[in-house]
Amino acid sequence: MTKTTRGTDNNRVRMPRVFRRVAVTTLAAALLAGAAAPGVATADSRPVPKAATGQDRPELQKAVQTWVDAGFAGMQMRVHDQQGDWVGSAGVRKLGQTAKPPTNGRFWIGSTTKTFTATVVLQLVAEGKVGLDAPVANYLPKLGLDRRITVRMLLQHTSGLFNYTGDFNDDGTWELGIPAAGKDWVDNRFRSYTPEQLARLALSKPPRFEPGTDQRYANTNYTLALLLIEKVTGHSYADEMQRRILRPLRMRDTVVPGNRTNLPGPHAHGYYRYQDAGEWKVVDVARQNLSLLAGAGDMISTTQDLQTFISALMGGKLLPAPLLAEMRKPVGPYGYGFGLWVQDLGPSCGGTIYQHNGSPPGGYGALMYSTADGSKTLTASITMGDAAIDPASAYQKALPELLKQVFCDGQAAG
Numbered sequence: 001m002t003k004t005t006r007g008t009d010n011n012r013v014r015m016p017r018v019f020r021r022v023a024v025t026t027l028a029a030a031l032l033a034g035a036a037a038p039g040v041a042t043a044d045s046r047p048v049p050k051a052a053t054g055q056d057r058p059e060l061q062k063a064v065q066t067w068v069d070a071g072f073a074g075m076q077m078r079v080h081d082q083q084g085d086w087v088g089s090a091g092v093r094k095l096g097q098t099a100k101p102p103t104n105g106r107f108w109i110g111s112t113t114k115t116f117t118a119t120v121v122l123q124l125v126a127e128g129k130v131g132l133d134a135p136v137a138n139y140l141p142k143l144g145l146d147r148r149i150t151v152r153m154l155l156q157h158t159s160g161l162f163n164y165t166g167d168f169n170d171d172g173t174w175e176l177g178i179p180a181a182g183k184d185w186v187d188n189r190f191r192s193y194t195p196e197q198l199a200r201l202a203l204s205k206p207p208r209f210e211p212g213t214d215q216r217y218a219n220t221n222y223t224l225a226l227l228l229i230e231k232v233t234g235h236s237y238a239d240e241m242q243r244r245i246l247r248p249l250r251m252r253d254t255v256v257p258g259n260r261t262n263l264p265g266p267h268a269h270g271y272y273r274y275q276d277a278g279e280w281k282v283v284d285v286a287r288q289n290l291s292l293l294a295g296a297g298d299m300i301s302t303t304q305d306l307q308t309f310i311s312a313l314m315g316g317k318l319l320p321a322p323l324l325a326e327m328r329k330p331v332g333p334y335g336y337g338f339g340l341w342v343q344d345l346g347p348s349c350g351g352t353i354y355q356h357n358g359s360p361p362g363g364y365g366a367l368m369y370s371t372a373d374g375s376k377t378l379t380a381s382i383t384m385g386d387a388a389i390d391p392a393s394a395y396q397k398a399l400p401e402l403l404k405q406v407f408c409d410g411q412a413a414g
Contacts, residue, residue, distance in 0.1 A: 068090045076089040126323055143203060162205035181362075229295075327340060349403075
């Protein structure tokens, strides 16, 4: 059993403003670092339509290059729209080398995992095995959960439960949980955790607010959803993911890794920049153990598989129409549905899109966007390097141009 640290005065530290700004975002960019490197598009080895060659969509290649120019080590991207499929990449696959990131490369998708988890829970709802407004304690009685916390609250981040990777107190101080940043995470990035350990750590802390009265993004909610899936089905989360989503959609490159630490097959390397005794260091974190984020941010995938998934989900192939509508209904100050962020790009861009971006603690970022019918999608992986940049600012600067090119035909949103 991994020893966990209870919240004491020694664990309450004031966090820099940049961390407060990104604490509730799906791409934890402030925890990551990137490197600038030149690059041009490459096509993956799979047969793709002519429109998939980088030269056919120079505006998309330029948008990808923008991320590298902003200081990220590399990016691979896939766009599906009325012109067909386009894939491209820019930057480097590994620092010190010239090869570009493979456009069929695997990557850690981080919190994009939450959309998969929410989908499986909603399938169980459709089958009558789980009630959206039933107490989670009905399914997980041994955890001692507040009976006011419902399944709906888990999926919408309105449970009030402490985030086991650390959370804010009412006075703005940061209460430590399991290390997910800095040297502490680097030194412990291969440690294994069970979902029960993660849940019990969270439940050992006071709730952040009364259930259903507020909204705060917490990995705890989705790890509990994993435990619910396993309890109700009698099968492992990985097996249910295979049976319900990955196998039917032929998503052969998507993995629920458990304690696996390596990225299988082709992949770009991600790096993490951190301070150690006042000195900046950079470490390759292509290998890491994401049992730390079980059900909430641990999966491995590709841009092709993410495109397949989000297109099928938005196209109504995975959920009945009423539950898909509920999933896409924004709630609270975050505009969060069930495992989806709802984003209005304005009338000039066709209105609403749905997304769940993500990142593990270090090295990687994932983008997954779709229109309401799944006919236009954007999926991508970003890798960090050794540049001394503020990744949160770089991310916020590069993203609007990318969305403009893909969803607004190059025109500004609004």
